[in-house]
């Protein structure tokens with residue numbers, strides 16, 4: 001089986017969040033079970049071609065649109081998976097999607113032209129295969145163009161985050177030569193604008209999202225971001241497959257960025273990591289639980305609940321470390337409290353080595369998300385023996401079980417409000433203070449839960465098979 005996997009970010013080449021992790025680890029897991037996978041992404045200016053050994057194939061592909069003529073040069077790298085990169089000046093900028101002030105205004109042309117180029121390469125026989133798997137709105141026009149051109153290849157659209165849909169003014173139809181016949185409610189139109197992700201949902205042969213709970217949630221108005229009706233209409237081809245994490249990338253036994261490596265049986269070293277971390281960051285020394293938050297600073301991640309309870313949090317017998325970057329409103333807030341409280345460490349940045357130290361050092365990970373399609377942080381944290389304090393939503397509900405339940409190993413709260421959030425933090429603090437033995441056992445237990453891709457890669461494989469054999473319609 002041959003699959004072309006298109007994504008706007010792939011770890012370690014370019015990453016702003018969980019999409020990059022999945023776009024690296026899922027193709028790898030699929031190739032380990034015998035699928036021949038090629039990935040394709042834009043070659044951004046920030047990708048270090050020298051470091052990774054990414055080389056030009058010499059192949060060029062040209063797309064002529066009303067917005068302009070764009071020539072893409074195809075680059076390549078093989079690391080078990082065949083990675084392809086399309087180079088054009090549109091992507092030679094500092095950021096992937098926009099500056100902290102906002103999105104680049106020509107993202108429709110940037111990603112639209114990219115989609116056209118990928119489809120042209122399929123038409124030309126450069127990419128051959130049975131399945132094209134696209135991810136989020138940036139690659140959603142690929143299934144639209146494939147259907148319009150009548151190409152005989154099956155398509156899967158995965159939704160990693162329904163909040164981001166790629167919505168542009170109706171002139172985009174013209175700019176990208178999409179054809180006005182697609183500008184109607186049953187196709188690309190969304191309240192008088194063009195919606196890329198809607199196109200992906202309508203024109204793909206199947207749609208998946210990254211956890212079973214989120215697959216149900218997005219068919220409701222509360223989580224549907226205006227597309228719940230469309231998703232209900234196409235629910236016969238909508239599937240929820242839980243993400244996994246790459247156990248080679250995330251492994252406390254071999255992680256070279258953490259202070260001291262450890263396994264379930266040498267879990268004592270995790271304490272040592274915390275000691276070093278607390279020293280390095282200037283947090284309060286002593287026997288305090290350490291809570292960490294790592295993530296994009298966006299409303300989705302529920303960081304407002306932390307901000308609302310800042311006065312209470314600074315009085316708790318616990319240390320906190322926040323690592324994140326995102327919307328300028330949050331960046332400014334967290335920069336303004338940096339170094340202000342002795343039990344709160346803040347770093348407004350994207351810093352993978354620091355995130356690894358935090359996963360290894362923490363007792364608890366905070367994930368108070370407003371919504372969460374799947375969430376990788378909680379799985380990474382547990383792999384590093386860190387218990388999770390989270391809101392019971394989306395993939396968090398599928399991966400964390402509350403301590404009050406039989407076999408529970410985390411701290412969940414239901415309603416999105418700061419009182420519930422704070423009381424779950426307090427529950428965790430209390431647990432730390434009064435259940436040391438059990439806490440240690442739970443840390444070992446969560447390290448042993450299987451969050452690898454093993455079972456989920458097989459689910460994708462079966463979904464591809466069903467598509468090829470025409471069983472989804």
Ligand SMILES: Nc1ncnc2c1ncn2[C@@H]1O[C@H](COP(=O)(O)OP(=O)(O)O[C@H]2O[C@H](CO)[C@@H](O)[C@H](O)[C@H]2O)[C@@H](O)[C@H]1O
Pocket residue numbers: 016017018019021022160161210243294295296323324325349350351352355372373374375376377378395
């Ligand atoms: N400041 C920072 N410094 C270093 N590392 C940082 C960082 N901020 C985030 N990260 C890293 O980025 C990744 C975040 O992944 P998530 O899946 O939790 O979130 P995201 O919302 O981006 O992904 C979306 O897509 C994924 C993939 O499907 C879904 O799991 C998720 O629910 C959905 O919102 C983790 O690897 C984390 O360690």
